[in-house]
């Protein structure tokens with residue numbers, strides 16, 4: 526728990542607070558934000574683990590709600606000093622309709638912004654996504670770029686489109702008055718295709734830090750975009766995954782893709798066709814579709830220190846700690862699944 530020497534007077538709201546990132550943000554706030562008086566956790570699905578948080582000095586308020594419902598959002602936001610908006614629908618597999626993705630990611634964000642404006646919450650931190658930038662539909666690589674690197678962001682897929690629209694809304698609102706195994710995997714992606722990954726604990730820490738520093742440095746930080754980053758190595762999507770799957774007993778076969786790209790693309794399109802044909806009967810949402818294959822085969826990594834320069838961000842977890850914690854998390858997930 527955070528040091529209680531400082532006055533506890535702040536009310537934080539975390540939307541999507543029971544999600545993968547949201548839970549880390551919630552726990553990080555309780556550990557790292559000494560000024561916290563109340564922590565509101567707003568989510569469509571509340572987790573049972575929230576109960577264990579209610580024994581500490583900070584008032585933890587669980588709110589079951591839907592960001593697409595403006596009145597529910599307004600009620601949750603009212604009186605909060607800071608809102609960290611992570612609630613979102615992450616779907617590149619075709620599980621949800623484009624309309625649903627838009628309703629949650631765009632309209633939901635609109636509702637959060639309007640609630641902040643209407644109830645006078647000055648500080649809003651929004652969790653965007655690398656896909657707001659790319660890879661674009663032309664497959665242009667983004668090689669170790671930063672927030673200022675020019676890149677033609679062109680999207681047709683519902684998820685990146687929704688994230689780009691939502692991010693734009695947030696930026697436009699800035700300044701508004703009145704916001705295991707022993708298996709083998711067969712390489713399918715060239716090892717040379719770098720993909721950016723960041724440990725969730727460092728992403729959560731960056732959210733907490735930016736929310737705190739934004740209150741003191743609004744002139745500098747307001748309206749800014751910050752890439753999340755840490756010391757995670759630059760690797761292909763599959764090689765990076767092996768950092769965690771290897772210790773769990775899996776092995777990646779092949780130094781080069783075992784199947785030619787055209788065959789993977791054919792399989793991806795067959796999956797998309799099957800998804801379309803089966804939709805009236807059942808939800809078929811495989812990992813491999815034209816969009817995910819293009820994502821996995823397009824170099825997209827960042828190299829920046831903007832967050833360090835603007836608000837002193839340094840990753841809280843080293844690469845070694847991040848890897849150890851992730852492997853441990855995977856092993857607990859595997860044992861609970863058995």
Ligand SMILES: NC(=O)c1ccc[n+]([C@@H]2O[C@H](COP(=O)([O-])OP(=O)(O)OC[C@H]3O[C@@H](n4cnc5c(N)ncnc54)[C@H](O)[C@@H]3O)[C@@H](O)[C@H]2O)c1
Pocket residue numbers: 540541542543544545546547567568569570590591592593611612613614615629633652653654655688
């Ligand atoms: N996981 C990633 O790799 C990644 C990378 C970049 C950005 N993001 C962004 O981070 C945010 C969190 O992603 P995550 O990986 O934790 O996903 P997640 O699915 O684990 O968490 C999302 C949370 O939002 C909640 N939610 C969904 N719809 C809601 C609604 N209508 N009303 C209220 N709550 C709702 C879900 O119940 C869930 O708890 C998202 O905005 C996502 O776009 C995720």
Ligand SMILES: C[C@@H](CO)CCC[C@@H](C)[C@H]1CC[C@H]2[C@@H]3[C@H](O)C=C4C[C@@H](O)CC[C@]4(C)[C@H]3CC[C@]12C
Pocket residue numbers: 615617653654655656713714762763812813816817818820821
């Ligand atoms: C072709 C397969 C052989 O192994 C590999 C398919 C991998 C894909 C399922 C993933 C490749 C890139 C991933 C996405 C990327 O890491 C960034 C994302 C942004 C974030 O906002 C949400 C998750 C995701 C879209 C992520 C999803 C999984 C991939 C497409």
